[in-house]
Amino acid sequence: MHFHIMTLFPDMVMAGLGTSITGRAIAKGLLSIEAVNIRDYAFNKHNSVDDYPYGGGAGMLMQAEPVYLAYQAIEEQIQKRREDTEAREEEGALSARPKRTRVIYLSPQGQTFSQEMAQELAEEEDLVLLCGHYEGIDERVLEEIVTDYVSIGDYVLTGGELPAMVMVDTISRLVPGVLHNDVSAEFESFQDNLLEYPQYSRPEVWHDKQVPPILLSGHHANIEKWRREQSVIRTARRRPDLLEKAELTADEKKLAAEILREKETGENSEK
DSSP: OEEEEEESOHHHHHHHHSSHHHHHHHHHTSOEEEEEEGGGGOSSTTOOOEEOOTTOOSSOEEOHHHHHHHHHHHHHHHHHHHHHHHHHHSTTSOOOOOOOOEEEEEEEEEEEOOHHHHHHHTTOSEEEEEEOOTTOBOHHHHHHHOOEEEESSSSOOSOSHHHHHHHHHHHHTTSTTSSSSGGGGGGSTTTTSSOOOOOOOSOSEETTEEOOGGGGSOOHHHHHHHHHHHHHHHHHHHOGGGGGTSOOOHHHHHHHHHHHHHHHHHHHHHO
16 A cells, blocks of 8 residues: 655654554555655745735645655656556556546544545555644645545644554555554454453563453453443443444443443442
């Protein structure tokens, strides 16, 4: 999978994504991540890409042309790679119509990023992530190139670099081969709209706290049953909003309802 991050701070992006799991995946050729410096496409000697907004207002606005030129350079690179791949795989065959690349603008006005969205985006061959700065980007270029508006939460950050890194990290984990154990991605938080169950490692007793005996039993069916129950309990206590979308059995619904009642009773007693 190929990530193309349009940014004013490429070093920040690559320093964060060039380590740990994503760094190893890049080294193995499972991912490619490039940070495209929008300043390289400025059309003045100072490489400035911002100007005052029409109509007045505080702050500066990123101009349309440098952003568009950076996008064009990325798109040309993507299309050339796709054409080369098609030529190798099907020499002499008619070329398919070029596929529109998903271009995601990181913005608090966008749809909230989720695990479900990450799974969808992990199916893409290429993703372009556009990081805004200052007071935003000229609306005209957004209308021209952006396919998706995405937010990582209802708050405002200095720029889009941190959200882009969050998205790349989350999506990368779903690319086959990136995790040492591909199965692990299927059982993490939010995968079934349930939070992950508690986990324990050695020693068996730490600070007088014992590992739950069921985990030492070796009975895998019982362990899986316990883990599922713990996921339901933890979700009901910490993120009850997720339960609306979770597929629960009748017994699990009853368990969740009991936890919610206990939680409500506890909260009322504290008032």
